[in-house]
Amino acid sequence: MSLLEIKDLHVEAGGREILKGVTMNLEEGETCVLFGPNGSGKSTLLSTIMGYGQTTVTSGKIIFKGEDITGMSVDQRAKLGIGMMMQRPPNVIGVKLGELVKVTAANGKGTTGRENEFNMQDFMERDVNVGFSGGEIKRSELLQLSAQSPDFVMLDEPESGVDLENIGLIGKKVHELIYGSEDGKTREKNVSAFVITHTGQIMDYIGADKAFVLIHGKIAREGDPRVILEDIKQNGYGVDDE
Numbered sequence: 644m645s646l647l648e649i650k651d652l653h654v655e656a657g658g659r660e661i662l663k664g665v666t667m668n669l670e671e672g673e674t675c676v677l678f679g680p681n682g683s684g685k686s687t688l689l690s691t692i693m694g695y696g697q698t699t700v701t702s703g704k705i706i707f708k709g710e711d712i713t714g715m716s717v718d719q720r721a722k723l724g725i726g727m728m729m730q731r732p733p734n735v736i737g738v739k740l741g742e743l744v745k746v747t748a749a750n751g752k753g754t755t756g757r758e759n760e761f762n763m764q765d766f767m768e769r770d771v772n773v774g775f776s777g778g779e780i781k782r783s784e785l786l787q788l789s790a791q792s793p794d795f796v797m798l799d800e801p802e803s804g805v806d807l808e809n810i811g812l813i814g815k816k817v818h819e820l821i822y823g824s825e826d827g828k829t830r831e832k833n834v835s836a837f838v839i840t841h842t843g844q845i846m847d848y849i850g851a852d853k854a855f856v857l858i859h860g861k862i863a864r865e866g867d868p869r870v871i872l873e874d875i876k877q878n879g880y881g882v883d884d885e
């Protein structure tokens with residue numbers, strides 16, 4: 644059964660059309676990766692599904708769990724079970740990470756008190772994201788997602804900017820978010836996921852069922868993630884700048 648259906652989605656930002664008719668389907672329990680060159684609209688697609696950011700949907704539809712969510716607010720979408728790890732989340736001055744995690748857990752299905760697992764114990768009294776390094780932001784975003792425990796999780800380049808020591812931690816926590824366990828031996832849940840990756844590194848930690856390639860605001864290709872990744876590594880995206 645389809646969990647997410649995107650139908651001919653057109654999105655504008657800054658007076659320019661960024662998404663030019665995206666149509667795609669994500670099945671329940673499926674993990675999909677999204678490849679594409681810089682500036683092709685990947686983050687815009689994820690933010691538009693989340694309902695976050697300064698973009699305008701000019702036409703098309705986003706259907707989640709059979710419901711048209713195109714015009715819904717971010718918090719309505721979060722309540723329906725959508726969660727997102729942003730590439731560059733905003734600083735939230737005056738709100739401590741610990742407070743945010745508590746509120747998120749109260750509205751979601753996850754739990755609090757897990758900061759040690761994410762190596763975030765020294766950050767709970769700090770304002771959200773203020774002065775956090777790139778890797779610290781990733782761990783903080785994952786901690787918040789674990790408190791929300793969404794049914795559908797979108798991750799915008801979870802491995803980018805993460806050092807070699809922390810990549811294992813991030814990979815395990817992403818695995819846990821999707822399957823309910825860190826080690827991959829047991830599957831307590833099967834959350835659906837949509838993950839942007841340039842390198843495919845995160846695929847060492849999660850089983851990707853399908854890949855999409857977004858080029859110039861359109862899905863140019865769909866298929867086996869490993870075949871597509873290998874092809875991109877060998878041949879590039881084969882596109883010129885517009």
Ligand SMILES: Nc1ncnc2c1ncn2[C@@H]1O[C@H](COP(=O)(O)OP(=O)(O)OP(=O)(O)O)[C@@H](O)[C@H]1O
Pocket residue numbers: 656657658661679680681682683684685686687688697698
């Ligand atoms: N609010 C905005 N105003 C103007 N332009 C925008 C806005 N948001 C996004 N864009 C533009 O839309 C294009 C797509 O951006 P987006 O961040 O979605 O690309 P991406 O595929 O995620 O790129 P990358 O791989 O570099 O992260 C870019 O050219 C970006 O500058």
